[in-house]
Amino acid sequence: MELHHEFTVPVPVEEAWRALLDIERVAPCMPGATVQDYDGKTVNGSVKVKVGPITVTYQGTAVFEEQDEDARRIVLVASGRETRGQGTARATVTGTLTEQDGGTAVSVRTDLTVTGRPAQFGRGVMAEVGDRIIGRFAQNLAERLGDEPQETPPVVDEPLDLFRTAGVPVAKRAAAAAAVVVALVVVLRRWRRR
DSSP states (O other), X not given: OEEEEEEEESSOHHHHHHHHHOHHHHGGGSTTEEEEEEOSSEEEEEEEEEETTEEEEEEEEEEEEEXXXXXXXXXXXXXXXXXXXXXXXXXXXXXXXXXXXXXXXXXXXXEEEEOSGGGXXXXXXXXXXXXXXXXXXXXXXXXXXXXXXXXXXXXXOOXXXXXXXXXXXXXXXXXXXXXXXXXXXXXXXXXXXX
16 A cells, blocks of 8 residues: 655754654654664664554564665665564655755655554555554654754653554444444344344
8 A cells, every 4th residue: 555644844954864864863753663773774673563452563674775865865665574473564665855944844655565463454544544653753753853962762662552543543434334234234134024
């Protein structure tokens, strides 16, 4: 599935570019993400995702395929596998930065493939969850860039709660499905009585 997100950060494009390439500084802004190792091109780490009572941890890598400073364009290819299960996640993320009123507009295109338990949510819920994740990331990043330079705080190993994030959309879909089932039961009962 393809997702597209846009957000702004309150710093000039040059500063935003340097910050987005500073993985140790930016990683804590992404909910559920932990960086274990970074060699300048490849990031090894994990992402914890909580789905109701189930917590899924993806262990994997992300590789910078492109870092075009002139075009302010980054291409990152990430892949991971569930640590306890057969599910996988793969994404190609393309980020482009442009100057906007003294700040920076960031456009993110993601080509995402997910298998396993989280894939059961479907495209609509995944898109809504993506919106909220990127929104949270953008807010955290804006706060981090707005602060004076300081030591990077320790990473909080808290999973991204998809049920809380997508609870309302999932509840709406569950209610619609329940209404359809109830309607079918009523129709079948009436049909049997005839």
